[in-house]
Amino acid sequence: MAIPALNPPLRTLMGPGPSDIHPRVLEAMAKPTIGHLDPYYLQLMDGMQQMLRQLFRTTNPMTMAISATGSAGMEATVVNLIEPGDSMVVCVNGVFGGRMVDVAERAGADVTKIERPWGEVFTVDDLVPALEKKPQVVGIVMAETSTGASQPLEEISRAVHDAGALLLVDAVTSLGGIPVEVDQWRIDAIYSGSQKCLSCPPGLAPVSFGPAAMEKVLSRKTKVQSWYLDVSMLANYWGTDRVYHHTAPINMSYGLYEALRMIHEEGMEACFARHLANHEMLKAGLSELGISYAAQEGHQLPMLNAVHIPEGVDDAKVRGELLNRFGIEIGGGLGAFKGKVWRIGLMGHAARETNVMLLLAALRKLL
């Protein structure tokens, strides 16, 4: 049995994630492994929590990184807040809202799904009928990675809380690329992924649980269905008690620490501005090529540009040539958008002028 040496190709990652990783973050991944109860590792956890709180704009003590990918972040927030029979409203306008319905039903939630067409966003009016039924939890995706739509949350949060529900938010693609105001917007539970605008390899899911969410967790009548994701147990490891729960992914944490440190150095405002500027440059360039956006005007994400594949263009062929000739990865469409849109990521370290220039030049050659 011949096992070839590890030799991954060099890519420019402009898909829906993972995004380009800065060499500093890759180097961090290779630092010597230490124990998950080593005093230095405990310090590192504190530093990660500090930087994640800054990025989520929250003082929530229960802000940490789940030891799995972003999808496990979704599961972690849902299974902690939902007890069997609880009612949950889930807003669905793309793949990831749909996934949240599945996750919530598996947790025993009585789910009311409300829908908007793909590429559009929700207004308070869309939620009103469902909120009248007084659900316990409302789940919504802030940055729908399948459509590139940017969901405003402030008014919806007010309506959700007026109805007495908890607000659960998917910030997988938004965190680090656009403002996410957990405390100001009163988000009760939120999750993200390391591999999007944080520009760390995939493998960790930053989450934050607010006071009302933790109250719900601590007053549960049933145990959280997942031992691995039980936030009341994780709190004993991430909190001051430092009780062993599972063996933390040390080197992944090194990567996330360094990636967060780079955002901290750049400054959050500068980081958001960079994402926006590169999005505008890309949008102008694509417009010259006759390529338009799939998401509603005024609600387009800077970091995830879902665009219509031009008439007569072979989706697979162009993406294949981008990858094989130029080493550029962009994403294809998911679900209802399969074969109809491309998803161009400008996330984290990938959100830079040279990437935009390169992709536009490559598309000009291929189209």
Place this chain on the structure above:
Amino acid sequence: MAIPALNPPLRTLMGPGPSDIHPRVLEAMAKPTIGHLDPYYLQLMDGMQQMLRQLFRTTNPMTMAISATGSAGMEATVVNLIEPGDSMVVCVNGVFGGRMVDVAERAGADVTKIERPWGEVFTVDDLVPALEKKPQVVGIVMAETSTGASQPLEEISRAVHDAGALLLVDAVTSLGGIPVEVDQWRIDAIYSGSQKCLSCPPGLAPVSFGPAAMEKVLSRKTKVQSWYLDVSMLANYWGTDRVYHHTAPINMSYGLYEALRMIHEEGMEACFARHLANHEMLKAGLSELGISYAAQEGHQLPMLNAVHIPEGVDDAKVRGELLNRFGIEIGGGLGAFKGKVWRIGLMGHAARETNVMLLLAALRKLL
């Protein structure tokens, strides 16, 4: 807010995991990230599966790495095999058997716990009364990391199958250090962790599901409670369909690939022999210091040496000095063994003569 640079100390990792990591594996972690549907990554998945099948000694198609740590491997095997109301027997002679009870109950299993004193192992006779009740699944830990006891499985497997149950095995600490014969011993579902004898950083959980386990999964009446760990969905990504499920932890996979490749190069028999030889050397050296083993004679794991802390010795002080003066990490006791035993790991790259020599010399200075 000052965030210090990442600068982890150099450690010799001789605790219960993570174990010492070879520089080749650390370098692999830092290779450029690529997409989770990149043709090269799909090849890499094939290579990982091939090497994991070799190590598990199985032809099971559903052999792969769960995108989370070893504890999630436990949860993955349990939640896929258990439907609410199913009966499960769990053998408990340490912390990890106890954890399996908790995980199984959260999955809705009707659990019968059978117990042996810590440090001892189970015989078929211990299981007979519980097997008479015809449980659906029997769970057992092969290498109890909290006690250092090595559980023989062949006869127990026969009894379990005679009773019509599926056998679920924890191989977190055993895989790569002692023979694990999935097909020959008819293990139906098994899980491990990347950070023990595989000598990769923590973050991935190798698992394997046999034909009877997959039949049970595919004939379930209810959905698996965890979307993230649902093996029928994971099969579509790890199998030939390559359907996107979640974003795989690319750089962790690089690490595991390289770690498995090193075992493949060394040869499994040589690798097992190395673990055993170093264990014997350590045991002889400890014996000279008057230190004895916590696990039953004849059932002591080579890679996890749980030993009684000598009378009058200050546990925390000695472990602290080992770490701070000599950079050596060993583990303290868990649960019933807290303050009573040390857990000395000789796992993977840590299972080498120089480590044994160093630890014995350090203990001689401190005791």
